[in-house]
Amino acid sequence: MINEEIRIPQVRVVDSDGGQLGIMSSADALELAYSKNVDLVLIAPKAETPVCKLMDYGKYKFEMAKKEKEAKKNQKVMSIKEVRVSPSIDDHDFDTKVNHAAKFLKDGDKVKVTVRFRGREIRHSDLGAKLLDRFKDALSEVGAADKPAKLEGKNMSIMISPK
Numbered sequence: 346m347i348n349e350e351i352r353i354p355q356v357r358v359v360d361s362d363g364g365q366l367g368i369m370s371s372a373d374a375l376e377l378a379y380s381k382n383v384d385l386v387l388i389a390p391k392a393e394t395p396v397c398k399l400m401d402y403g404k405y406k407f408e409m410a411k412k413e414k415e416a417k418k419n420q421k422v423m424s425i426k427e428v429r430v431s432p433s434i435d436d437h438d439f440d441t442k443v444n445h446a447a448k449f450l451k452d453g454d455k456v457k458v459t460v461r462f463r464g465r466e467i468r469h470s471d472l473g474a475k476l477l478d479r480f481k482d483a484l485s486e487v488g489a490a491d492k493p494a495k496l497e498g499k500n501m502s503i504m505i506s507p508k
Contacts (some may be wrong), residue, residue: 346387347402348375356397359388368394425504427457430480432472439476443483450488450507459502473501481505 351371358366358374361383369377371385374397378385384402387395426449428442446456458480460473477494481503488505495502 346390347384348378351375351385351387351397353387353390353395355394356387357392357394358385359396359398361398361400366399371397421453423453423455425455425457427459429459429461430476432460432462432466432469432476434476439479443480446480446484446505447487450484450505453507455491455507456484456488456505457502458505459500462499462501467499470496470501477501477503 351374353371355368356371356374357368358377360366366377375385378399381399383399385397386400386402386405388398389396426446428446428449430439430442434442442458446458449456458477460476462470462473466472473496474494481490484505486508488507491504491506493503
């Protein structure tokens with residue numbers, strides 16, 4: 346809320362440098378703001394005595410938008426990459442899948458390793474668990490498992506996060 350929108354009888358006023366000007370009526374504070382060619386901006390409405398600051402509102406709004414944009418830019422977006430394998434994977438194929446998963450982890454993404462069982466392969470779910478343990482051990486330098494492997498329908502999966 347700025348200027349005339351402030352309908353609180355008593356406010357604590359702070360000048361643009363951060364110095365306390367004391368508690369005064371909002372009408373007096375507004376008059377003071379107009380005399381200094383700045384806006385009266387309500388900063389802390391929930392305080393015991395609400396706090397208003399004398400500042401250029403357009404500049405304040407621009408600074409806040411700039412800070413928000415900077416925070417959004419610095420925020421790392423983590424996506425989940427999936428690597429699918431079968432329980433009867435060959436050694437070379439396994440190494441290739443491990444290398445792909447390691448690249449994803451180095452890029453900062455989480456990796457979901459899924460073993461897909463087909464037909465009667467589901468009876469040998471212990472093979473899938475062993476395969477996922479091998480995967481977890483192979484990626485131990487660049488990532489760590491969030492939870493133990495779990496079986497969901499015909500798929501067994503594990504989530505690995507970057508270190």
